[in-house]
Amino acid sequence: LAKTTQPISMDSYEGQEVNITCSHNNIATNDYITWYQQFPSQGPRFIIQGYKTKVTNEVASLFIPADRKSSTLSLPRVSLSDTAVYYCLVGDKDGGSQGNLIFGKGTKLSVKP
Amino acid sequence: GAVVSQHPSRVICKSGTSVKIECRSLDFQATTMFWYRQFPKKSLMLMATSNEGSKATYEQGVEKDKFLINHASLTLSTLTVTSAHPEDSSFYICSARPHSAGSYEQYFGPGTRLTVT
Numbered sequence: 001l002a003k004t005t006q007p008i009s010m011d012s013y014e015g016q017e018v019n020i021t022c023s024h025n026n027i028a029t030n031d032y033i034t035w036y037q038q039f040p041s042q043g044p045r046f047i048i049q050g051y052k053t054k055v056t057n058e059v060a061s062l063f064i065p066a067d068r069k070s071s072t073l074s075l076p077r078v079s080l081s082d083t084a085v086y087y088c089l090v091g092d093k094d095g096g097s098q099g100n101l102i103f104g105k106g107t108k109l110s111v112k113p
Numbered sequence: 114g115a116v117v118s119q120h121p122s123r124v125i126c127k128s129g130t131s132v133k134i135e136c137r138s139l140d141f142q143a144t145t146m147f148w149y150r151q152f153p154k155k156s157l158m159l160m161a162t163s164n165e166g167s168k169a170t171y172e173q174g175v176e177k178d179k180f181l182i183n184h185a186s187l188t189l190s191t192l193t194v195t196s197a198h199p200e201d202s203s204f205y206i207c208s209a210r211p212h213s214a215g216s217y218e219q220y221f222g223p224g225t226r227l228t229v230t
Contacts, residue, residue, distance in 0.1 A: 036221075043117075043206045043221030044157070087156070101147065101208070101219060103157040 004088045009108040018075045020107050022088030025069045031090040033064060033071045038085045038106070047086070048073065075109075083111045116140055117209050119222035126197055127230055133193045134225045136207030142187035143209035147219065148180075151204040163190045187212060197229045 005023040012018045024033070032051055036044035048055055050062040050071070061074040075082060085106040116139040126132050136146055145164055149157040161182050162170045169182035181193040190209075194201055204226055208219040 041204065041224065041226065043119075043208070043224045046218070046220065049218070102159060103149075105156050 003102075004090060004104045006086075006088055006104060006107045008105060009110065011110050011112065012078055013112050014079055015077050018078050018082075018109060018111075020073045020075075020086055020088075020109070021070055022073070023070045024088070024090050027068050027090050031068075033062065033068075034089050034091065034101075035060070035062065035071075035073045036087045036089065038087065044087060044103075078109075078111045080111050080113060082109065084109060115211065115218075115220045117207065117220045117222040119205075119207055119225050121225060122223060123226045123228075125228045125230060128198055129196055131193055131195045132197055132227060133191055134205055134207075134227075136190045136192070136209070136222050138188045138209040138211075138220070141209070141220075142212040143190075144187065144212045145210040146184060146190040147208045147210070148182060148190075148192050149206045149208070151206060151224075153204075157206060160192075194227065197227070199229045202227055202229045 032049055034049040035047040037047050038044040048057055048060050048062045050064050052064050052068060055062045063072040085108050087103050087106040089101050091101055118137045118139055120135045124132055147162055148160045150160050151157045159172050160175045160180060163182045163184040165184045165187050171177045179195055181195060184190040204224050206221055206224040208221045210219050
């Protein structure tokens, strides 16, 4: 399973765009990149998932370069409620794998007014 | 859709007793469920992978006789902490992987806060 490296913490202000980069140098061909958000005393919440290039949904965008050794989660115009820990994970696609998720330390994002 | 519930949300028990935590996928079938433990200000740590109808696979360092996992149906997995001790106090989170997942998706429960006194 590919190991991920993220900044421990980031600070931002309301209304700003936040980009959190994750390194996963040993990502495998079948691995997807998934980002989760976790608030204190709650289970993680799925944000976005991608395999390559760019994925966008109503919450965030995920940018993945061609070599897939890193990815960037982009949160547009953050608000105070986006203060949370963000985890980047890589994992196998279905097809025999159990899909074990190994959580790294995550990035603690603090949004200030 | 894709809702996972856990029960109870909080539990306080005395040292030496056993506690059962339920994880249910409410609107989908889950062939595989996962159990995690999270200590304060730490990341989630995978404890075991639970497959319906078969024995759970435990991560290294997790005692299978202490943390009993039963995945009796496609919508229910239970984690029983046996002979609980204060060091077992933690936040336990389950996740479920949809049976028909074509990509890599897991949905997490809200967690169970266990306090052992």
